[in-house]
Amino acid sequence: MMAPLxxxxxxxxxxxxxxxxxxxxxxxxxRPPGDIMFLxxxxxxxxxxxxxxxxxxxxxxxxHEMLQAVVLCSKKTFQITxxxxxxxxLSWFLNALHSALGGTKKKKKTIVTDxxxxxxxxxxxxxxxxxxxxxxxxxxxxxxxxxxxxVESTFMYLTLDLPTAPLYKDEKEQLIIxxxxxxxxxxxxxxxxxxxYKTYKENFLKRFQLTKLPPYLIFCIKRFTKNNFFVxxxxxxxxxxxxxxxxxxxxxxxxxAVHKHTTYDLIANIVHDGKPSEGSYRIHxxxxxxxxxxxxxxxxxxxxxxxxxxxxxxxxxxxxxxDNDETNQxxx
Numbered sequence: 215m216m217a218p219l220x221x222x223x224x225x226x227x228x229x230x231x232x233x234x235x236x237x238x239x240x241x242x243x244x245r246p247p248g249d250i251m252f253l254x255x256x257x258x259x260x261x262x263x264x265x266x267x268x269x270x271x272x273x274x275x276x277x278h279e280m281l282q283a284v285v286l287c288s289k290k291t292f293q294i295t296x297x298x299x300x301x302x303x304l305s306w307f308l309n310a311l312h313s314a315l316g317g318t319k320k321k322k323k324t325i326v327t328d329x330x331x332x333x334x335x336x337x338x339x340x341x342x343x344x345x346x347x348x349x350x351x352x353x354x355x356x357x358x359x360x361x362x363x364x365v366e367s368t369f370m371y372l373t374l375d376l377p378t379a380p381l382y383k384d385e386k387e388q389l390i391i392x393x394x395x396x397x398x399x400x401x402x403x404x405x406x407x408x409x410x411y412k413t414y415k416e417n418f419l420k421r422f423q424l425t426k427l428p429p430y431l432i433f434c435i436k437r438f439t440k441n442n443f444f445v446x447x448x449x450x451x452x453x454x455x456x457x458x459x460x461x462x463x464x465x466x467x468x469x470x471a472v473h474k475h476t477t478y479d480l481i482a483n484i485v486h487d488g489k490p491s492e493g494s495y496r497i498h499x500x501x502x503x504x505x506x507x508x509x510x511x512x513x514x515x516x517x518x519x520x521x522x523x524x525x526x527x528x529x530x531x532x533x534x535x536x537d538n539d540e541t542n543q544x545x546x
Contacts, residue, residue: 216304217303218280219484220304220484220530225261226532227329227481234259235266244316245316253286257279260279292306299438304371305370305371308326308370312326329429333367333368333369333424335366337405338419340418341419366425371431371530372403377394377450379449379450393452394452396452404423404463404464405464407421423465424464426469430532430535455524456479475537477536479500481502484529485526
């Protein structure tokens with residue numbers, strides 16, 4: 215199940231962790247009678263206090279109560295015995311925590327939105343049906359229905375699309391695993407790159423431009439695509455630096471002037487190994503005090519060199535914004 219690793223990654227985000235370490239921060243939040251979602255908040259807080267208790271007698275902490283709360287609150291969408299989709303779980307969990315803490319979609323903020331929420335502009339343009347004659351397409355493009363529209367939207371994470379993996383093999387009949395630089399897949403958010411989206415009946419072109427960067431930014435690298443009968447996994451390796459990723463160019467010009475800090479350092483990296491249905495997850499976490507990286511898988515904790523992290527099939531990443539001209543952690 216993906217939940218323990220997600221909680222481990224989130225526990226490496228100091229403002230979120232510190233909020234849940236102090237039960238007084240949330241114990242007096244009023245919830246409607248019979249509301250079970252607050253159980254998620256209580257169990258996550260208990261797990262944080264177990265993980266970060268300096269006097270903990272056991273080296274290992276069981277997340278069992280937390281997992282039971284996930285099964286109950288998700289109405290069995292996420293099961294202890296099933297692997298599940300990591301991005302689906304992360305999205306559900308952050309929104310469920312936000313809602314249980316009294317947050318709303320529009321106005322009421324919580325620690326979850328304070329830490330992770332950014333904003334963007336989404337530009338959408340409807341396309342004429344590809345089978346129509348050229349003249350008819352030309353005429354339709356003058357109609358209001360086919361003009362570009364723009365909406366402001368918030369996000370808790372950014373989905374990064376991978377290029378289609380090639381099917382050809384090299385001369386030794388080995389499948390070639392492609393590589394792509396992080397900045398290539400970030401181009402989706404530069405306000406210029408257009409991407410086609412299809413619904414059952416219609417086609418649209420969309421482009422995205424960021425207008426606010428959160429203190430902690432989550433990237434979800436889209437490795438899995440669901441077809442009618444099965445799930446396919448894209449094995450493309452994303453080449454990313456561990457520190458010093460500047461996202462200024464993805465902000466609209468008027469926002470760049472007021473957005474002082476736009477550089478990020480990686481603090482957590484969740485990896486998926488193997489096939490979609492029977493693969494396994496592991497996580498790389500940065501120890502903030504020492505600047506060392508560790509790999510966690512099941513109950514094993516091992517040191518890992520930063521350069522090895524970039525060779526993994528990264529799936530979900532958490533990046534910390536560098537505020538107040540902090541030096542990067544590797545050099546500190």
